[in-house]
Amino acid sequence: MTDFAGEAARLDAADPLAKWRGHFLLDDAVAYLDGNSLGALPRATPERIETVVRREWGDGLIASWNPDGAGGADWITLPQRVGAKIAPLIGAGPDEVIAADSVSVNLFKLVSAALAHFRGDGHRRRKVVLSEPGNFPTDLYMVDGLEGQGLATRKLAPREHLEAALDKDVALLLLTHVHYKTGAMHDMLRLTRAAHEAGALVLWDLSHSVGAVPVDLTAAQADFAVGCGYKYLNGGPGAPAFAYVAPRHHRALRQPLSGWMGHAQPFAFEDDYAPAPGVDRLLAGTPPVIQMSALEEGVDLIARIGMDALVAKSRRMSEFTRRAVAELVPELECISPADPKARGSQLSWRHEHAYELCQALIERRVVGDFRAPDALRLGFAPAYVRYADCWRAVSELRDILDSGAWREERFAERAAVT
Known part of the structure; x- marks a missing residue:
């Protein structure tokens, strides 16, 4: 023995x-042995949170939104800054990832954006979102919600039949890279290539991947990705999630949650929405500064290791x-x-x-x-x-x-x- x-x-x-x-x-x-559900607390995080609460919020008050040079703590760039730190962990560029909202909300944004892509000029109308039975529930539920609005049609195929299911009606292949229950990992490169050959886009959920397994979105030529911050990134319960968009989609990206932080000039307070450039347009509401600061500590630690x-x-x-x-x-x-x-x-x-x-x-x-x-x-x-x-x-x-x-x-x- x-x-x-x-x-x-x-x-x-x-x-x-x-x-x-x-x-x-x-x-x-x-x-x-449950860090794949909730990561452990980094020792540096409580001190960081105390600094954010007592000094930046308590003493700095609203001035802390502004950059250091203006006497603030640069809260306003936290989504971009944390996103840029996550980027190398998933094989992306610093201007291709934004930290924001939850995985569910980011899925809604990007599934909607993918479907809108096929409603634009020069594209054959497609509305089928292909996934597999047993995918993480929120991924499937978000598609259900869009289906209820008449914007999507959900289609499920066992993982061994996914490539065969990529027909001319599929707009988006939506998969979780590492399966939450079994841990089985999809071949990202092969499936992304197969989807593109069928004329579809691909959205990868990296919630059980980032910080634990190799991910190279650029090499795979992935279109979109989402992931959470509270598992292997140790950002704390309910930590903000992140979203990735390949640069080739930045100009045409249309997401449905056109909140003021995704505006090109949020503090111009204009009546009409004008999207910010690149992935910044994926922002919607005000970023949760305390949670985002905790996530930054976790990401920094994983990057150092x-x-x-x-x-x-x-x-x-x-x-x-x-x-x-x-x-x-x-x-x-x-x-x-x-x-x-x-x-x-x-x-x-x-x-x-x-x-x-x-x-x-x-x-x-x-x-x-x-x-x-x-x-x-x-x-x-x-x-x-x-x-x-x-x-x-x-x-x-x-x-x-x-x-x-x-x-x-x-x-x-x-x-x-x-």
């Missing part, structure tokens, strides 16, 4: 990223865990791809009582999560997760199953958030 405990100890001792764990506020008694090192550790860590579960807890059925390069920084297993197993783990301070109807999911945020945390999850799972601890009634009581 493999000595996984010893292997975990050796891997932790040799881990080049071990020093970065100290940059997060984490209880060493907790094995936190570096994506190459994060990806390398993520793959080693998830593969260590997959092997350990396969050998020691074989009654769990892994539903994630076996190849680390074909999955995100997570693993999921199917079990009839996955919810109860998850709750029993959490009581033992091993934090993963559950995805209906029967998936136990563990995430590997390589900036701070230890191999010892992964081994602890496996050994506790084995004990929970052997002892029958999961059968206790309290573990079956469903919480509002799972």
Whole structure:
């Protein structure tokens, strides 16, 4: 039998990223394997927030909207500044990404923009948005909303049939790069090329990708992308999301939420809307300064660690865990791809009582999560997760199953958030 405990100890001792764990506020008694849902708190964030609240807001008041040279804290450029810092993490240019709103809102903007593209001069009218069943709900729900307005027609095809489903009526291929439940990763380059050959545009949801797996939107020639800031970017609960638009679409981009911050001159207070240049026109309302400042700290930290090192550790860590579960807890059925390069920084297993197993783990301070109807999911945020945390999850799972601890009634009581 493999000595996984010893292997975990050796891997932790040799881990080049071990020093970065100290940059997060984490209880060493907790094995936190849910950073793919909510990233840990960077140590620098509370001080940054205190500065924003006490000095910039408390002392600077409204002057803090202006640039440093004008005596402010430059709040007004936070969306562009944070977007430019996210850009290299996803293979984009600094003027191609904007931090704003939520993933859901940004999906609405960009799906609408893609459909508007096919209502313009010189384009055959298309309104079909193609996705896959089981895609993350908000992606599908946003299309439902547009379908209810008569602007879109939703079409779903299993992932193995997506290319065949790209017919002359498809306007947009909308996919989540890393599947939220299984962790299976789409071939972005191949599917983007197939969509373009069919005359369609592509929108990638990077919520389970950014900060954890390699993404190169420029190389893939992607049209649009969205992603969230509170998972691997550690921006905090409800952190602002981001949106990407390829430069070739900047001039013609039309998004439906024409709020004043997306105006070319918001402080001219004109009656008629004139869109700002480039991705700035994706802004709508006033940016949430406190949340955006927290996100900036998280993004800065991930950028300092570096994506190459994060990806390398993520793959080693998830593969260590997959092997350990396969050998020691074989009654769990892994539903994630076996190849680390074909999955995100997570693993999921199917079990009839996955919810109860998850709750029993959490009581033992091993934090993963559950995805209906029967998936136990563990995430590997390589900036701070230890191999010892992964081994602890496996050994506790084995004990929970052997002892029958999961059968206790309290573990079956469903919480509002799972």
